[in-house]
Amino acid sequence: MLQLREEFLLPKNVISSISTYIVALVNNLQSLIEQKAALCHSDAVGNAFASTSATNSTKKYLDIDAINNTINEVCCAVEAVTRNEYQFQQFCEENFSYRPPKQIVLSDPGEATELAYFIPIDETIKSVLHNNYVIDQILDNVKQQRQKVFGDEDLMFSFRDGDYGSRIDDDSLLVQLYIDDIGLTNPIGAKKDMHKMSMIYFTMEDVPDQYRSQFEHIHLVGICTSRTLKVKPLKKFMMHCFHVPQCGRSSPRVETLADNLAAHQIGGFQSSFSTGYVCRRCFLKHADLHLPMIHIRPDTRTSTYHDDLVRRITSNLNGTSIMGVVGKSLLSDLDGFHPTMSLPADLMHDYLEGVCPRVIISLLKEASALRLITYFRIQERMEQFAYGHFDSRDKPPPILVKHLQNDKIAASASQKWCLFRLFPLIFADIVDKLPSFIVYKQLREIVDIVFSVPFRKAWLPTLRDLSFAFQYSMIKHFPRQVVPKVHFCTEYDQVINDYGPAIKQWSMRYESYHYYFKKIALRSNNYKNTPKSLATRYRLKQAFSNFRMTQLNHSDQAIRIQKVKNNLFSNEMKYVIINHFGNIDMSKDLVQCQKFRHENVEYCRFGIYIISLANLTEAPEFVQVINVIKLTHKWWLLVDVLTTVGYDDKLCAWEIRSMDQFRILDPYSMKYYLKGLDVYEIDNSTFVTFTARLTSY
Structure with missing residues (x-):
């Protein structure tokens, strides 16, 4: 164990799993040995060991040769599994229903071999839906959403509620596809370089909201080197990867997610955002970015006109682009796909990686120019700010002087999101002194709307007006920061109208899933055929996950369970507990825990949660979890109802x-709004902040 911990640097939870499996192996070995035990009469042992009893008795005895044979059989079985990779995969095929990834040869005869690997979507969907609990959860989620929309047609829960989604059947399965490039670094050896891989993932949109953040609901579809995608015809590879089996009465419309560059490449649009027509949804030129949208209204791209442009380019021998279109889409032969309707916008790249950090940098530089705070104090303020329990997971790194000089925040998308949300709290003493703070307030209100689910169609006109006002404010206050993503943000009213809530199509979790493959590549240190290695390792992980049936795991989990002391509760708390449970001995009948996880929602002591919305104003009603207690076999929340x-x-x-x-609340019957929130104290007042507009339904 010491070698595993200090030489191989395995984390504590991995070492605990290894020790658990060793104990399980010893227990199984003990069972095998007991099965080898033979029964014989006591007089067969000999007179020296004969029983003094008049009756014959039976005893178990073990033959030393039988014990050695049993141990040797176990050792041979373990060694056979781990002797080489081929035998290990054969063992997984026999016991875990493992199937290797499929291989496609993309190169032409006589050329250097270019291979790609894919996992058929239909096989993955069948393996996931093999779990009856998963099927029940998905169907129940769809049924509840359909009932809510039937009762209130203003609500939007998913792609089905957008204009494009209304054309598919309610009993069809919604599948999202995502394509992106990742860089894998080989730190040593002759091939020390950055290996670029093109990854294609998919997920099912109908998974309940509280489970959507789990990595096990993101599945690999295909993988190949990025250079292959750039130089080889992709029709064969893409048609294999993007083949979606029929679900329900008809095949669902293909919804392909990607960042702006990848979306333009897939759709057949120009890949440059510094000149020409920069938008795939309208005919806006780069030269018109600084014109207010309230004065110009670029024409929207339609499928008919786009197809006409493609025909003109195809017939043109020069092959030059026309109005931002460079040619036929890579997925044009896929049923239900069209570049103007199947490539929705992405919140993460447009907002979290786009306009939000640009606005933050601009505000801080303006504060420094007005002598409200220095660059050094900005760094110091961020280092000293006390982030809450939930926000500390995405704690942003301090903004250094070089970041302000380069107009770039070095952080992940989730860290930028956390910084944007907490910016007024971190710099509470200066924000109201900034003339351009109106830009942040407009953007914050936009973010609150576009990050909302469910979404109300009545918010669309407000979102459009706010977006136009924000773009005008950016032109007025920060003209150097007006980039194509600022324009993309003005189109989200139409994006949501067409595709449903925008947060259902964002790429945040897909981007986070890249880390798994980067970690596998680094630890395996195998860069000879990286696509095959990564696809194989993922397929093995998928087989184990399906064997364990962990999808939508609804088992509860309590962390740091301990006894309850009488002096833990105040008199008011004791009164509430006794009034709810009756006359009990708290020190004997109750236990407590630090955290309790139910349906992937973590209830943490002193965390803030939303339990309902006010009838008229829809203002959230908050509670703070004081303690998580258990009586007999059920957990309860002791909460402080906040005003x-x-x-x-x-x-x-x-x-x-x-x-x-x-009050005492039942976590099993609480309505889900948001996960836990942190409380912050500013000028002797307490605040909570989140990015979403909530609505009653």
Whole structure:
């Protein structure tokens, strides 16, 4: 264990799993030995060991040769599995239904071999839906959404509720496809370089919202080197990867997600965003980016006109682009796909990686220019800010002087999101002194709307007006930061109208899933045929996951369970507990835990949660979990019902106040709005902040 920990640097949870399996192996070995035990009469042992009893008795005895043979059989079985990769995969095929990834030869005869690997979507979907609980959860989620929309047609839950999604059947399965490039670095050896891989993933959109963030619901479809995608015809590879089996009465419309560059390459649009027609949804030129949208209205691209442009380019021997279109889409032969309707916008790249960090950098530079704060104090302020339990997972790194000089924040998308949300709290003493703070407030209100699910169609006109006002403010205050992504943000009212809630099509979790393959490549240190290695390792992981049936795992998990002490609760809390459970001995009948996870929602002590919305104003009603207690076989939440004072426009946060109103809540029957929130204290007042507009349904 010491070698595993200190030489191979395995984490504690991995070492614990290894020790658990060793104990299980010893227990199985013990069972095998007991099966080898023979029964014989006591007089067969000999007179020296004869029983003094008049009756014959039976005893178990073990033959030393039988023990050695049993141990040798176990050792041979273990060695046979781990002797080489081929035998290991054969063992997985026999016991875990493992199937190797399929191989495609993309190169022409006589050329250097170019290979790609894919996992058929239909096989993955069948393996996932083999779990009856998964099927029930998905069908129940779709049924509930359809019932809510039938009762209130203003609601939008998924792609089905957009204009394009209304054309598919309710009993069809919604499948999202995502394509992106990742860089894998070989740190040593002759091939020390960055290996670029093109990854294609898919997920099922109908998975309940609280489970969508789990990696096990993202599945690999295909993988090949990026240079192959650039120089080889992709029709054969793409048609294999993007083949979606029929679900329901008809095949679902293909919904392909990608960042802007990949989406333009897939759709047959120009890949440059610094000149010409930069938008795949309208005919906006780069030269017109600084013109207010309230004065210009670029024509929207239609499928008919786009097809006409493709025909003109195809018939043109020069092959030059026309109005931003460079040719036929890579997926044009795929049923249900069209470049103008099957490539939705991506919140992560347009907002979290686009306009949000640009606005933050611009505001901080303006604050420095007005002598409100220095670059050094900005770094110091971010280092000293106390992030809450939930936000600390995405704690952004400090903004250094070089970041401000280069107009670039070095952080991940989730860290930029956290910084954008907490910006008014971190710099609460200066934000209201910035003349351009109106830009942040407009953008924050837009983000709150576009990140909402369910979404209301009545919000679309408000979103359009806010987007146009934000673009005008950017032109006025930060003209150097007006890039194509600022224009993309003005189109989200139409994007949501066509595709449903925008957050259902964002690529955040797909981007996070890249880390798994980067880690596998680094630890395996095998760069001879990287696509095959990664596809094989993923397929093995998928086989184990299906064997364990972990999808939509609804088992509860309590962390740090301990006994309850009588002095833990105040008199008001004791009154609430006794009133709910009756006359019990708290120190004997109750236990507590630090965290409790139910249906992938973590209830943490002192975390803030939304339990309902006010009837008229739809203001959120908050509770703070004081303790998580268990009586007999069920967990309960002891909460403090907080008073919602109101929304603070300066801090973009809800002010809350504790009135010591305690209640016992059942986590199994609570309605899900958002996961846990942190509380922050500013000027002797407490606030919570989140990016979403909630609505009653």
